[in-house]
Amino acid sequence: MPRLIRAALERAGVRGPERVSSGVDVVGDIAIVRLSGFAAKERRKVGESLLEEMKNVSVVLEQEGGIEGEYRLRKLVHLAGERRTLTVHRENGCAFKVDVARTYFSPRLSTERLRVAEAVGAEERVLNMFAGVGPYSVLIAKRSGARVTSCEVNGLAAELHRENDRMNKVEDLVTVVNADAADLPGLVKSKFDRILLPHPSQADRFLPVALKLAAPGGRLVYYRHVLGVDEEEAAKALRRELKGLLPPRSRSRLRRVREVGPRWVEMVADVKLPR
Numbered sequence: 001m002p003r004l005i006r007a008a009l010e011r012a013g014v015r016g017p018e019r020v021s022s023g024v025d026v027v028g029d030i031a032i033v034r035l036s037g038f039a040a041k042e043r044r045k046v047g048e049s050l051l052e053e054m055k056n057v058s059v060v061l062e063q064e065g066g067i068e069g070e071y072r073l074r075k076l077v078h079l080a081g082e083r084r085t086l087t088v089h090r091e092n093g094c095a096f097k098v099d100v101a102r103t104y105f106s107p108r109l110s111t112e113r114l115r116v117a118e119a120v121g122a123e124e125r126v127l128n129m130f131a132g133v134g135p136y137s138v139l140i141a142k143r144s145g146a147r148v149t150s151c152e153v154n155g156l157a158a159e160l161h162r163e164n165d166r167m168n169k170v171e172d173l174v175t176v177v178n179a180d181a182a183d184l185p186g187l188v189k190s191k192f193d194r195i196l197l198p199h200p201s202q203a204d205r206f207l208p209v210a211l212k213l214a215a216p217g218g219r220l221v222y223y224r225h226v227l228g229v230d231e232e233e234a235a236k237a238l239r240r241e242l243k244g245l246l247p248p249r250s251r252s253r254l255r256r257v258r259e260v261g262p263r264w265v266e267m268v269a270d271v272k273l274p275r
């Protein structure tokens with residue numbers, strides 16, 4: 001039971017804390033909670049209590065259900081504070097304008113984004129096939145000075161990505177393509193040294209496109225949601241999947257990124273393709 005939620009329930013005098021399992025996501029000055037199983041009045045009380053406790057928060061929203069649809073969106077209901085879903089989130093020395101209801105964003109991936117950005121060299125050509133509002137691409141460009149092409153199908157996310165490029169002064173390094181990643185081979189001219197596929201529920205469908213666009217000896221950063229009781233089991237399942245999809249002599253290093261549900265793990269494969 002997350003500490004902040006437990007404290008908010010106690011202060012609000014709401015019983016039944018055993019039903020809350022996930023913590024609070026804070027994106028900019030917006031807090032997002034999950035309170036399934038509570039009555040509407042109790043939810044609002046918890047929202048008010050969180051708003052009072054978290055001094056940097058101006059909006060409290062409740063997430064109903066999971067992350068859904070092509071754009072990977074949360075269904076959000078207002079609980080307390082201002083009525084808006086647009087905010088500016090800061091992480092790893094960058095600032096990102098995000099609409100938490102109409103674009104995807106998870107503050108839980110900041111460490112993973114830094115890990116990926118730290119591996120990129122200035123001379124690399126980088127492609128991010130599922131860029132969202134730009135948290136990977138902007139950080140990579142800012143830290144490494146590499147050129148990055150971002151693809152994003154959600155028009156609003158692509159628009160915010162361009163704003164974020166300007167806000168972080170990397171607009172000369174980053175190009176945003178508002179398109180379906182499946183169409184990229186007809187839209188981009190160069191091959192890429194490093195291709196990111198940060199779309200863990202669908203990345204397998206797009207791996208053939210990534211392979212078409214990768215330079216010989218290039219690298220892929222491939223994210224997947226995998227069913228498994230632990231990292232070892234999840235890694236085994238992912239290795240099996242990759243064996244069927246990657247060219248022979250590819251080398252992959254697998255790591256656990258985070259838990260995404262009961263028995264579901266988000267894994268990343270850092271793949272080195274053959275020359």
Ligand SMILES: C[S@@+](CC[C@H](N)C(=O)[O-])C[C@H]1O[C@@H](n2cnc3c(N)ncnc32)[C@H](O)[C@@H]1O
Nearest residue numbers: 070071104130131132152153154180181198199
């Ligand atoms: C899991 S989110 C990751 C976004 C971003 N990388 C981040 O970490 O915030 C996946 C993103 O891919 C976008 N997307 C989904 N299908 C797509 C497609 N076929 N082509 C391009 N983008 C797509 C969604 O709109 C969403 O923004």
